[in-house]
Structure formats: structure tokens, C-alpha cells
Amino acid sequence: MGDPMKKVPVREQDPKVRATNFKEVCLGYNAEEAVEEAQRCIGCKKPMCVEGCPVSIRIPDFIAHVKTGDFKGAYEVISEASALPSVCGRVCPQEKQCEGRCIRGIKGEAVSIGKLERFVGDTARANGWAPSTAVEPNGHKVAVIGSGPAGLTCAGDLAKLGYSVTIFEALHRPGGVLVYGIPEFRLPKDDVVIPEIENVKKLGVTIETNVIVGRSVTIEQLIEDEGYEAVFVGSGAGLPKFMGVPGEQALGVFSANEYLTRSNLMKAFREDSDTPIMRAQKVVVVGGGNVAMDAARTALRLGAETHIVYRRSEAELPARAEEVHHAKQEGIQFDLLCNPEEILVDDKGWVCGVRCIRMELGEPDASGRRSPVEIPNSQFVIDADMVIMALGTSPNPLLTSTTAGMDVNRRGGLIINEESCMTTKDGVFAGGDAVTGAATVILAMGAGKAAAKGIDAYLKEKN
Amino acid sequence: MYQILTKTEPAANIFTMVVHAPRVAKNCLPGQFIILRVDEEGERIPLTICDYDREAGNITIVFQIVGAASLRLSKLNAGDSIADFVGPLGKPSEFCETPIEELRQKSILFVAGGVGSAPVYPQVKWLKEHGVDSEVILGAKNKDFVILEEEMRAYAKEVHVTTDDGSYGRSGMVTKCIDDLIAEGKHYDVCVAIGPMIMMKFCCLTTKKYGIKTVVSMNPIMVDGTGMCGACRLMVDGKVKFACVDGPEFDGHLVDFDQVMKRSAQYKTAEGRAYLREQEGNTHHGGCGNCGGEA
Numbered sequence: 121m122g123d124p125m126k127k128v129p130v131r132e133q134d135p136k137v138r139a140t141n142f143k144e145v146c147l148g149y150n151a152e153e154a155v156e157e158a159q160r161c162i163g164c165k166k167p168m169c170v171e172g173c174p175v176s177i178r179i180p181d182f183i184a185h186v187k188t189g190d191f192k193g194a195y196e197v198i199s200e201a202s203a204l205p206s207v208c209g210r211v212c213p214q215e216k217q218c219e220g221r222c223i224r225g226i227k228g229e230a231v232s233i234g235k236l237e238r239f240v241g242d243t244a245r246a247n248g249w250a251p252s253t254a255v256e257p258n259g260h261k262v263a264v265i266g267s268g269p270a271g272l273t274c275a276g277d278l279a280k281l282g283y284s285v286t287i288f289e290a291l292h293r294p295g296g297v298l299v300y301g302i303p304e305f306r307l308p309k310d311d312v313v314i315p316e317i318e319n320v321k322k323l324g325v326t327i328e329t330n331v332i333v334g335r336s337v338t339i340e341q342l343i344e345d346e347g348y349e350a351v352f353v354g355s356g357a358g359l360p361k362f363m364g365v366p367g368e369q370a371l372g373v374f375s376a377n378e379y380l381t382r383s384n385l386m387k388a389f390r391e392d393s394d395t396p397i398m399r400a401q402k403v404v405v406v407g408g409g410n411v412a413m414d415a416a417r418t419a420l421r422l423g424a425e426t427h428i429v430y431r432r433s434e435a436e437l438p439a440r441a442e443e444v445h446h447a448k449q450e451g452i453q454f455d456l457l458c459n460p461e462e463i464l465v466d467d468k469g470w471v472c473g474v475r476c477i478r479m480e481l482g483e484p485d486a487s488g489r490r491s492p493v494e495i496p497n498s499q500f501v502i503d504a505d506m507v508i509m510a511l512g513t514s515p516n517p518l519l520t521s522t523t524a525g526m527d528v529n530r531r532g533g534l535i536i537n538e539e540s541c542m543t544t545k546d547g548v549f550a551g552g553d554a555v556t557g558a559a560t561v562i563l564a565m566g567a568g569k570a571a572a573k574g575i576d577a578y579l580k581e582k583n
Numbered sequence: 584m585y586q587i588l589t590k591t592e593p594a595a596n597i598f599t600m601v602v603h604a605p606r607v608a609k610n611c612l613p614g615q616f617i618i619l620r621v622d623e624e625g626e627r628i629p630l631t632i633c634d635y636d637r638e639a640g641n642i643t644i645v646f647q648i649v650g651a652a653s654l655r656l657s658k659l660n661a662g663d664s665i666a667d668f669v670g671p672l673g674k675p676s677e678f679c680e681t682p683i684e685e686l687r688q689k690s691i692l693f694v695a696g697g698v699g700s701a702p703v704y705p706q707v708k709w710l711k712e713h714g715v716d717s718e719v720i721l722g723a724k725n726k727d728f729v730i731l732e733e734e735m736r737a738y739a740k741e742v743h744v745t746t747d748d749g750s751y752g753r754s755g756m757v758t759k760c761i762d763d764l765i766a767e768g769k770h771y772d773v774c775v776a777i778g779p780m781i782m783m784k785f786c787c788l789t790t791k792k793y794g795i796k797t798v799v800s801m802n803p804i805m806v807d808g809t810g811m812c813g814a815c816r817l818m819v820d821g822k823v824k825f826a827c828v829d830g831p832e833f834d835g836h837l838v839d840f841d842q843v844m845k846r847s848a849q850y851k852t853a854e855g856r857a858y859l860r861e862q863e864g865n866t867h868h869g870g871c872g873n874c875g876g877e878a
Contacts, residue, residue, distance in 0.1 A: 290669065290809040292666070292667035292669070300811070300812075329667070330606075330667050330668060330669035331606055332670070332672065335610065335672060336607060336609075336669070336670065337606060337609070338610075341610075356811070357811075358810060358811070359811065360812070360813035369842055369846075371845055371848075371849050375812065375814075375816075377811055377812045377813055378806060378812040378813050381807060381812045385807075386626065386627070393624060394624055394626040394651045394652050398850070516809075516828065517828065518828055
């Protein structure tokens with residue numbers, strides 16, 4: 121037994137090796153390590169971790185099963201609340217959620233709930249366990265728009281209640297951000313994402329790809345012509361934002377969404393893909409969130425010296441702690457407290473550098489974060505032949521512009537009733553990034569779950 | 584999977600295919616496009632919709648071989664299937680939303696260059712079906728590359744064919760044809776110009792002289808085409824616009840063509856590499872010195 125105050129360490133690919141490949145960074149626990157880590161859970165009567173979980177997994181109960189080696193029992197407990205344990209175990213910001221509330225964390229390290237969840241999900245897949253499916257169909261049809269975390273969760277929960285659910289996906293592959301956004305080295309597609317989506321299908325959910333709702337079919341047509349009684353909109357975040365600084369239209373400036381979509385969805389990192397991706401010598405990624413980390417670590421793996429430019433300090437980085445830690449280990453350089461003023465362009469129109477200005481932290485702003493203030497005359501230049509903007513997104517106007525009566529807030533997010541999750545259009549519900557703007561996988565899943573409840577209550581009342 | 588019903592080659596390396604895609608055929612309108620992926624390794628390629636049959640659920644596409652994906656597409660035959668086919672994407676043409684009475688007052692000129700005839704055709708047809716007349720300039724390199732002429736004549740009031748080498752119809756570029764028609768006493772209120780980027784750029788410079796409002800269809804680099812990746816951004820009137828959701832049609836007098844053309848060159852080497860790899864297989868080692876690849 122190791123130090124009981126500390127987590128059982130998890131095996132990872134060596135940073136020097138993994139910086140050159142797209143295989144998964146974290147290797148996860150084996151059975152022995154998982155049981156040992158599970159022993160650290162003291163099984164609180166009033167578990168704070170569950171309150172910290174957006175989908176309310178009965179955490180101490182599943183860990184109790186792991187303790188005794190009953191991994192199937194553990195999987196059944198998680199499956200009540202989540203169809204995507206192998207995904208969440210890998211990408212949730214546990215330190216801000218379940219693990220952030222763990223009583224063990226007061227004096228030592230929190231129980232490694234995420235790694236245990238991942239272990240249970242991976243073990244289930246290796247053994248071919250799937251969530252139980254025996255439900256009597258109730259004869260009611262629900263349409264779900266988007267097959268990302270919000271849509272998959274909403275669809276899975278409704279299927280478990282007996283609804284006949286079809287998910288409409290605009291891209292050629294289901295999964296949303298799990299497929300186009302999060303890189304292979306953090307979330308393997310063939311081994312993790314696709315099997316968990318298959319589990320959602322096993323619950324009875326149908327997924328129709330290549331359907332862009334708002335264009336191929338409108339929400340009204342889904343309701344009036346195709347007989348869907350309720351619609352859930354989980355269409356995701358939308359279009360990338362740019363800074364508006366001079367030189368931003370130069371060649372070699374990409375949005376993180378484009379860069380990551382090429383690499384992840386279209387597999388441009390592989391030699392056998394038709395889809396091109398630019399390979400650069402020195403890359404500057406602007407932004408400090410998970411998307412910025414993913415883009416930077418992808419660029420590094422494609423052979424570039426990579427810098428992250430972020431205007432606040434390390435403490436304010438919105439990315440998961442583990443991603444920042446991994447990025448540093450791999451050799452990503454963090455240029456913190458500085459902000460681009462201009463993208464420098466060579467005579468052929470290509471990026472040749474970024475002129476930044478140094479910042480210092482002032483008073484806390486409305487979000488509670490200390491706002492960055494420019495230090496006069498502190499400009500400096502970082503050489504670069506590629507710049508990736510990872511500054512967040514603004515909502516895609518497609519659905520709201522083609523659907524009457526679906527209102528949006530000031531920022532373009534869909535307005536919903538907090539409790540029922542219904543939009544301002546009767547029978548149309550929404551959740552995830554389409555409502556909140558860019559957030560996390562697990563918050564989208566929580567929203568999908570809440571909406572499934574809202575849809576069930578709405579249809580019960582109506583029928 | 585989306586089945587190919589017919590395939591023809593109206594000009595060298597230009598193909599027409601009718602594809603069964605009921606969801607696209609049900610709601611598409613002139614001006615919109617589709618994205619397809621030939622197979623599992625294929626790129627997502629945007630193509631304009633040339634014709635549609637709502638009842639049968641079919642879409643006609645016209646494409647020219649420009650890269651690895653379109654080369655593989657050209658090798659498929661009637662009876663084969665395309666892995667993915669999504670649409671309609673983008674906004675319909677502006678006139679689909681314009682009151683018909685207003686359109687009937689206008690003298691409308693279409694300028695189609697090369698495969699640009701494909702997206703022009705459904706617009707001309709749609710207008711005629713709504714009782715609106717239009718004229719078409721059909722421009723091509725030489726007489727072998729004039730496509731859709733008969734189809735166009737069935738719906739347009741007048742079709743003016745012009746070839747760069749004068750081998751058929753009038754002689755010269757489409758811009759010369761515009762100048763000539765106006766010199767001959769024609770008058771136009773609106774112009775819709777679709778074709779290669781360079782043609783649209785010069786078309787706009789020409790129509791600007793005459794103060795003719797000109798709509799162009801931008802088909803830049805695109806990946807998802809649904810409003811997510813931002814690859815298709817361009818500057819219109821000094822603002823960032825996305826061709827996939829804000830377009831593909833824009834006011835041609837406000838588009839920064841030079842910047843779009845530069846951006847389109849961004850992946851040229853990589854696309855060329857994929858094309859050559861496809862065509863020459865293992866025999867291609869980049870030694871030709873022409874493709875700029877491999878190094």
C-alpha cells in the first residue's frame with residue numbers, strides 16, 4: 121500500500137514519447153490499482169461528491185462495488201446515471217466537480233473518482249457489458265438535434281423511459297465535440313467514443329447522420345410531417361470567434377475548431393487521409409481553455425515548437441488542471457500575461473510572427489476573475505509561422521433563423537425555462553452549449569439529462 | 584449511403600451525376616450546395632446543386648476533377664454509392680425571398696464561367712418557373728467546355744455563349760461579353776456571376792463600372808460546412824463572414840477577392856500531394872519538381 125493520503129498514481133505514456141504520437145496519454149488503472157484506490161473512499165453518509173456531479177452518479181456506491189472487485193455491479197450503478205463513463209472518466213474537470221468536493225481532499229488528495237469511473241467503463245467495454253435495455257415502448261416519438269454529449273444523454277435517458285428517439289446529426293459521424301473537437305490522445309475514438317455511442321444505440325436510439333436540421337428538414341417539419349411530439353436541441357456551440365487584430369486574415373491563421381476538425385474528424389494527422397492540415401515550425405495558440413490545450417498539443421505532435429499565449433496568469437487558465445500539466449510535461453511553452461496586438465505578415469501574405477503586449481492583473485471583473493490590464497510599452501514579438509485562435513465561439517444562427525418563436529438571449533444562446541428546459545417554442549427543448557455557450561462535456565450531459573426529465577413531464581401532461 | 588443513378592461526362596474531366604438523396608431534394612432551393620464524402624478516407628467536398636427532383640428525391644451535381652476526392656468520385660458509376668451526402672447547405676438565393684412582382688420588373692443577367700454553369704442553371708429555371716425572364720452569358724475555354732447550353736436555352740430568354748478562343752459563339756472572356764452586350768444597347772439591373780474566383784473578381788470590376796448590383800457565389804475552403812469550423816471565412820465589406828452560414832452568395836462589390844484567392848492557395852501543396860498520391864500511387868516520389876510536394 122502506498123501513502124493513503126495520496127492517489128494511487130496512474131500510468132502514463134512518457135512525455136517525450138507521447139509528444140510524437142497520437143496514442144492516449146493516460147493509460148488508466150488496472151484492476152489491482154483500481155481496487156487499491158477504491159479503498160481510499162470512506163463512503164460518506166452524505167456524499168458531497170454526488171452533489172458535485174452534474175449527472176448525479178451514486179459515486180460512493182459504485183466505488184463500494186469496485187472495492188470488492190464487483191466491477192459489473194459498479195458499471196450498473198454508473199449506468200443508471202450515465203451512458204458515457206469511459207468518456208467522462210477521461211474528460212470531466214473532476215477537480216472542480218466530484219473530486220473537488222471529496223472529504224479526502226481536505227487533508228490529502230481526493231479519491232481519484234475520474235480514473236475509477238474510467239476503469240469501470242473500460243472494463244465494461246472489454247467484457248461486452250452494456251446497459252440493461254428491457255423497456256416497454258410507450259409509443260411516443262422524440263427528435264434530438266445533435267449527437268454530442270447533450271444529445272446522446274438526453275436520447276439515452278428518454279429511450280430508457282420507453283420513448284422512440286431519433287438523433288439527427290449534421291456531420292457524417294455521430295459524437296459531436298467528442299469526435300471533431302477532442303483529440304485522439306485524450307479521448308480515443310474507435311476504442312472509447314464509438315463503443316459508448318453504440319451503447320446509446322443499444323438502448324433503442326436511432327442516429328441519422330448527414331441531416332442538418334434547419335436546412336435538410338426544419339423543426340416544424342419534424343413535428344408536423346414526421347410526427348415527433350417533442351424536440352431537443354443540442355446543436356452545440358457554433359462559430360469560432362476571432363480577435364479582430366490586424367493581420368488576422370493572413371495565411372496560416374486558423375481557428376482551433378478548423379485545426380482540430382481537420383485533425384480529429386477528418387484524421388488529417390494520418391498520412392492516408394485526403395484532408396490536408398498545415399504542418400508548421402513554430403505555432404502560437406491564443407487562449408487558455410481546453411480547446412487551446414488540445415490545439416497546442418496537436419500542433420506539437422505534428423512537429424512544431426508550440427507556444428500558448430494567454431492574457432491572464434496560470435491560476436486563471438480555464439483548462440482542466442491535468443491538461444495544463446500534461447501540456448507542460450510535453451514541452452508546450454506558456455507565455456502567460458500577454459496578449460496579441462498584431463499578427464505579423466510576410467510579403468507573401470503568410471504569418472511570420474505575433475506582436476504581443478505584456479499584461480498585469482487588476483481588479484476582479486464581473487466573472488470574478490481578475491481582469492488583465494496592459495503594461496504600457498511592453499511589446500515583444502514571438503516568431504511564428506502559424507497562429508491558432510482558441511477564443512471560444514458564438515452561436516450558430518441556423519436553427520433560430522429557420523424556426524419561428526425560438527428566442528435567444530443577448531449572447532445568442534437559446535432561452536430556456538430553468539426547470540423544464542423548454543425553449544420559448546412549445547414542445548422544443550434545449551441544453552448544452554447551444555444554451556450556455558462553450559462549456560464542458562459533463563455540463564452538456566447534465567443539461568441533456570434535465571431536458572429528458574422536462575420532455576417526459578411535458579409529454580405525460582399532454583397525453 | 585447515397586446511390587448514384589446516372590453519370591455522364593459532358594466535357595473532359597467534368598462529370599454530371601444524379602444522386603438519390605431525398606432529404607436534400609425535399610427542401611433545397613437555388614443557390615444552395617451540398618457536401619459529400621466519397622468514402623471513409625475522403626475529404627468533405629462542397630459542390631453546388633445543379634438540379635433537383637423533389638418527387639423522385641434526386642439531386643444533380645456537376646463537378647470537375649481538382650483533387651484526390653473528386654478524382655475518386657469520378658471513378659464511381661451508376662449503381663455505386665457515395666458514403667455521405669449532406670444538404671442543402673447555405674442560404675438560398677436572395678431572389679427566392681424577393682416578391683415575384685419585384686423580380687419581374689428587373690432585367691437579370693447571369694454570368695456562368697465553366698462549371699459555374701451548374702449553380703446558375705437551377706436559378707434560371709426557378710425564375711422561369713415563377714414567370715421571371717433572365718439572360719445568361721455562358722463562358723468557357725473553348726467549345727468543348729461549354730456545358731448545360733441546351734438546358735439553359737430551355738429556360739432563359741437569351742443565352743450568349745462566349746469562348747476564350749472564339750471556337751464557339753462570341754469570342755473572348757465573359758467580361759468582354761458584358762461590355763459588348765451593353766455596347767449593343769442591353770441594360771441590366773442585377774447580375775449573378777458564378778465561376779472561378781478570378782472570373783468573379785473581374786466580372787465584379789466590370790459590372791461596377793456600369794453600376795449593376797452583382798451577386799457572387801463563394802465556394803472557398805470548407806470543412807464541416809454547417810457553421811462550426813470557420814474555415815470558410817472571408818472578408819465582406821471589412822467584416823468576417825462565413826460562406827457556409829452567411830452565404831454562399833454575397834454582394835460581389837463588397838467581397839475581398841484577393842484575400843479569398845490567397846486563402847484558397849493555403850492548402851494547394853497538400854491537396855496536390857493527395858491528388859498525385861492517388862493518381863500515381865507508389866510511383867510518385869515528388870521527383871517531378873512540379874508539384875511542390877514531398878519536400
